[in-house]
Amino acid sequence: GQQVMQIPQYQHVQEGEDFTTYCNSSTTLSNIQWYKQRPGGHPVFLIQLVKSGEVKKQKRLTFQFGEAKKNSSLHITATQTTDVGTYFCAGPRGSTLGRLYFGRGTQLTVWP
Amino acid sequence: NAGVTQTPKFQVLKTGQSMTLQCAQDMNHEYMSWYRQDPGMGLRLIHYSVGAGITDQGEVPNGYNVSRSTTEDFPLRLLSAAPSQTSVYFCASRQKNRDSGYTFGSGTRLTVV
Numbered sequence: 001g002q003q004v005m006q007i008p009q010y011q012h013v014q015e016g017e018d019f020t021t022y023c024n025s026s027t028t029l030s031n032i033q034w035y036k037q038r039p040g041g042h043p044v045f046l047i048q049l050v051k052s053g054e055v056k057k058q059k060r061l062t063f064q065f066g067e068a069k070k071n072s073s074l075h076i077t078a079t080q081t082t083d084v085g086t087y088f089c090a091g092p093r094g095s096t097l098g099r100l101y102f103g104r105g106t107q108l109t110v111w112p
Numbered sequence: 113n114a115g116v117t118q119t120p121k122f123q124v125l126k127t128g129q130s131m132t133l134q135c136a137q138d139m140n141h142e143y144m145s146w147y148r149q150d151p152g153m154g155l156r157l158i159h160y161s162v163g164a165g166i167t168d169q170g171e172v173p174n175g176y177n178v179s180r181s182t183t184e185d186f187p188l189r190l191l192s193a194a195p196s197q198t199s200v201y202f203c204a205s206r207q208k209n210r211d212s213g214y215t216f217g218s219g220t221r222l223t224v225v
Contacts, residue, residue, distance in 0.1 A: 043204075096162065100145065
Protein backbone atom coordinates (compact mmCIF):
# COMPACT_ATOMS: atom_id res chain seq x y z
CA GLY A 1 0.00 0.00 0.00
CA GLN A 2 0.89 3.65 -0.13
CA GLN A 3 3.51 4.76 2.37
CA VAL A 4 1.93 8.18 2.65
CA MET A 5 -1.71 9.16 2.36
CA GLN A 6 -2.56 12.51 0.84
CA ILE A 7 -5.79 14.50 0.99
CA PRO A 8 -7.76 15.91 -0.66
CA GLN A 9 -7.45 14.21 -4.02
CA TYR A 10 -8.91 17.23 -5.83
CA GLN A 11 -9.28 20.89 -4.91
CA HIS A 12 -10.91 23.63 -6.94
CA VAL A 13 -10.41 27.22 -5.81
CA GLN A 14 -11.07 30.70 -7.07
CA GLU A 15 -7.96 32.70 -7.83
CA GLY A 16 -6.93 34.53 -4.67
CA GLU A 17 -8.23 31.85 -2.30
CA ASP A 18 -5.89 29.80 -0.14
CA PHE A 19 -5.15 26.10 -0.65
CA THR A 20 -3.86 23.38 1.64
CA THR A 21 -2.94 19.75 1.01
CA TYR A 22 -2.16 17.26 3.77
CA CYS A 23 0.10 14.25 3.90
CA ASN A 24 -0.07 11.53 6.59
CA SER A 25 2.07 8.50 7.31
CA SER A 26 1.44 5.61 9.71
CA THR A 27 5.15 5.49 10.47
CA THR A 28 7.70 8.12 11.40
CA LEU A 29 9.46 9.57 8.38
CA SER A 30 13.10 10.59 8.38
CA ASN A 31 12.20 13.33 5.93
CA ILE A 32 9.44 14.35 3.55
CA GLN A 33 9.67 15.88 0.10
CA TRP A 34 7.16 17.86 -1.92
CA TYR A 35 6.86 17.94 -5.69
CA LYS A 36 4.70 19.78 -8.21
CA GLN A 37 3.61 18.39 -11.54
CA ARG A 38 2.04 20.68 -14.11
CA PRO A 39 -0.54 19.15 -16.48
CA GLY A 40 1.28 17.10 -19.10
CA GLY A 41 4.61 17.62 -17.37
CA HIS A 42 6.92 15.79 -15.04
CA PRO A 43 7.26 16.17 -11.26
CA VAL A 44 9.51 18.97 -10.10
CA PHE A 45 11.11 18.97 -6.66
CA LEU A 46 9.96 21.82 -4.41
CA ILE A 47 11.42 21.21 -0.98
CA GLN A 48 12.55 18.72 1.64
CA LEU A 49 11.70 18.86 5.35
CA VAL A 50 13.84 16.96 7.84
CA LYS A 51 13.36 18.31 11.35
CA SER A 52 10.43 17.76 13.67
CA GLY A 53 8.11 20.78 13.57
CA GLU A 54 10.02 22.34 10.70
CA VAL A 55 8.39 25.16 8.73
CA LYS A 56 9.77 26.42 5.43
CA LYS A 57 8.48 29.10 3.11
CA GLN A 58 8.91 29.70 -0.60
CA LYS A 59 7.14 32.95 -1.48
CA ARG A 60 3.42 32.10 -1.15
CA LEU A 61 4.06 28.42 -0.29
CA THR A 62 4.43 27.27 3.32
CA PHE A 63 5.54 23.75 4.14
CA GLN A 64 5.23 22.16 7.58
CA PHE A 65 6.52 18.91 9.06
CA GLY A 66 4.64 17.63 12.09
CA GLU A 67 6.16 17.30 15.52
CA ALA A 68 5.90 13.50 15.37
CA LYS A 69 7.27 13.49 11.80
CA LYS A 70 4.22 11.57 10.63
CA ASN A 71 2.39 14.35 8.83
CA SER A 72 3.09 17.33 6.64
CA SER A 73 1.20 20.07 4.87
CA LEU A 74 1.62 22.47 2.00
CA HIS A 75 -0.28 25.74 2.15
CA ILE A 76 -0.53 28.19 -0.74
CA THR A 77 -1.66 31.72 0.08
CA ALA A 78 -3.67 33.67 -2.49
CA THR A 79 -3.54 31.12 -5.28
CA GLN A 80 -2.73 32.16 -8.83
CA THR A 81 -3.48 30.39 -12.11
CA THR A 82 0.20 29.48 -12.29
CA ASP A 83 -0.30 27.28 -9.21
CA VAL A 84 -2.39 24.81 -11.23
CA GLY A 85 -1.05 21.26 -11.09
CA THR A 86 -0.78 18.22 -8.91
CA TYR A 87 1.16 18.42 -5.65
CA PHE A 88 2.77 15.28 -4.30
CA CYS A 89 4.38 14.47 -1.01
CA ALA A 90 6.94 11.69 -0.84
CA GLY A 91 8.72 9.88 1.95
CA PRO A 92 11.47 7.27 2.15
CA ARG A 93 10.51 3.69 2.97
CA GLY A 94 12.75 2.39 5.71
CA SER A 95 16.31 3.58 6.04
CA THR A 96 17.06 3.63 2.32
CA LEU A 97 16.79 7.21 1.11
CA GLY A 98 16.78 6.04 -2.49
CA ARG A 99 13.49 4.21 -1.94
CA LEU A 100 11.08 7.14 -2.14
CA TYR A 101 7.34 6.47 -2.08
CA PHE A 102 4.86 9.08 -3.29
CA GLY A 103 1.38 9.94 -2.11
CA ARG A 104 -1.39 9.96 -4.70
CA GLY A 105 -1.27 13.73 -4.98
CA THR A 106 -3.70 16.63 -4.77
CA GLN A 107 -4.81 18.05 -8.09
CA LEU A 108 -5.33 21.80 -7.81
CA THR A 109 -7.51 23.73 -10.23
CA VAL A 110 -7.58 27.51 -10.01
CA TRP A 111 -10.47 29.44 -11.59
CA PRO A 112 -9.63 32.97 -12.74
CA ASN B 113 23.76 19.59 -18.60
CA ALA B 114 20.92 17.68 -20.24
CA GLY B 115 19.61 16.42 -16.86
CA VAL B 116 17.65 13.16 -17.08
CA THR B 117 16.99 11.97 -20.62
CA GLN B 118 14.37 9.34 -21.38
CA THR B 119 13.80 7.64 -24.70
CA PRO B 120 11.50 7.02 -26.42
CA LYS B 121 8.84 9.61 -25.54
CA PHE B 122 6.03 7.48 -26.94
CA GLN B 123 5.77 3.76 -27.64
CA VAL B 124 3.05 1.34 -28.67
CA LEU B 125 3.65 -2.36 -28.04
CA LYS B 126 1.70 -5.48 -28.74
CA THR B 127 0.95 -7.82 -25.87
CA GLY B 128 3.88 -10.17 -25.33
CA GLN B 129 6.50 -7.95 -26.91
CA SER B 130 9.56 -6.91 -24.95
CA MET B 131 11.32 -3.57 -24.95
CA THR B 132 13.73 -1.40 -23.05
CA LEU B 133 13.02 2.12 -21.85
CA GLN B 134 16.23 4.11 -21.76
CA CYS B 135 17.25 6.54 -19.04
CA ALA B 136 20.47 8.50 -18.83
CA GLN B 137 21.62 11.28 -16.53
CA ASP B 138 24.72 13.46 -16.78
CA MET B 139 24.72 14.88 -13.26
CA ASN B 140 26.76 12.09 -11.65
CA HIS B 141 23.82 11.25 -9.37
CA GLU B 142 24.17 8.11 -7.28
CA TYR B 143 20.46 7.36 -6.87
CA MET B 144 18.18 6.51 -9.78
CA SER B 145 14.60 5.28 -9.83
CA TRP B 146 11.82 4.25 -12.16
CA TYR B 147 8.22 5.21 -11.47
CA ARG B 148 5.00 4.56 -13.28
CA GLN B 149 2.11 6.99 -13.17
CA ASP B 150 -1.49 5.95 -13.66
CA PRO B 151 -4.55 8.17 -13.22
CA GLY B 152 -5.50 8.53 -9.56
CA MET B 153 -2.59 6.35 -8.40
CA GLY B 154 0.16 8.89 -8.10
CA LEU B 155 3.70 7.73 -8.77
CA ARG B 156 4.52 4.15 -7.91
CA LEU B 157 8.10 3.00 -7.51
CA ILE B 158 9.11 0.12 -9.79
CA HIS B 159 12.83 -0.31 -9.15
CA TYR B 160 15.57 1.86 -7.77
CA SER B 161 19.35 1.94 -7.55
CA VAL B 162 21.68 3.54 -5.02
CA GLY B 163 24.76 3.16 -7.18
CA ALA B 164 26.35 1.32 -10.08
CA GLY B 165 25.87 -2.42 -9.70
CA ILE B 166 23.19 -2.06 -7.00
CA THR B 167 19.46 -2.34 -7.70
CA ASP B 168 16.42 -3.20 -5.64
CA GLN B 169 12.68 -3.58 -6.00
CA GLY B 170 10.07 -0.96 -5.26
CA GLU B 171 6.29 -1.26 -4.89
CA VAL B 172 5.41 -2.72 -8.28
CA PRO B 173 8.44 -4.60 -9.69
CA ASN B 174 6.69 -7.54 -11.35
CA GLY B 175 7.14 -7.67 -15.11
CA TYR B 176 10.12 -5.31 -15.09
CA ASN B 177 13.88 -5.75 -14.90
CA VAL B 178 16.61 -3.18 -14.38
CA SER B 179 20.38 -3.06 -14.36
CA ARG B 180 22.86 -0.36 -13.43
CA SER B 181 26.20 -1.07 -15.08
CA THR B 182 27.23 2.60 -15.07
CA THR B 183 26.39 5.62 -12.94
CA GLU B 184 24.81 7.35 -15.94
CA ASP B 185 22.43 4.73 -17.30
CA PHE B 186 19.47 2.91 -15.75
CA PRO B 187 17.42 1.07 -18.40
CA LEU B 188 14.04 -0.48 -17.62
CA ARG B 189 13.16 -3.70 -19.43
CA LEU B 190 9.66 -4.95 -19.98
CA LEU B 191 9.96 -8.70 -20.36
CA SER B 192 6.58 -9.52 -21.92
CA ALA B 193 4.33 -6.49 -22.23
CA ALA B 194 0.77 -6.66 -20.89
CA PRO B 195 -2.08 -4.15 -21.23
CA SER B 196 -1.79 -3.51 -17.46
CA GLN B 197 1.61 -1.98 -18.16
CA THR B 198 0.05 0.82 -20.18
CA SER B 199 1.23 3.87 -18.26
CA VAL B 200 3.52 6.86 -18.20
CA TYR B 201 6.99 5.92 -17.01
CA PHE B 202 9.31 8.38 -15.32
CA CYS B 203 12.97 7.97 -14.59
CA ALA B 204 14.48 10.11 -11.86
CA SER B 205 17.85 10.67 -10.27
CA ARG B 206 19.24 12.45 -7.22
CA GLN B 207 22.42 13.06 -5.35
CA LYS B 208 23.20 10.93 -2.35
CA ASN B 209 23.26 13.79 0.15
CA ARG B 210 20.18 14.09 2.30
CA ASP B 211 18.98 17.53 1.15
CA SER B 212 18.51 16.86 -2.53
CA GLY B 213 15.32 15.94 -4.33
CA TYR B 214 14.81 13.82 -7.40
CA THR B 215 15.23 15.27 -10.88
CA PHE B 216 12.74 13.67 -13.24
CA GLY B 217 12.94 12.96 -16.93
CA SER B 218 10.13 14.04 -19.23
CA GLY B 219 8.59 10.57 -19.29
CA THR B 220 7.74 7.77 -21.71
CA ARG B 221 4.09 7.21 -22.56
CA LEU B 222 3.65 3.49 -23.20
CA THR B 223 0.56 1.85 -24.63
CA VAL B 224 0.23 -1.94 -24.77
CA VAL B 225 -2.46 -3.25 -27.09
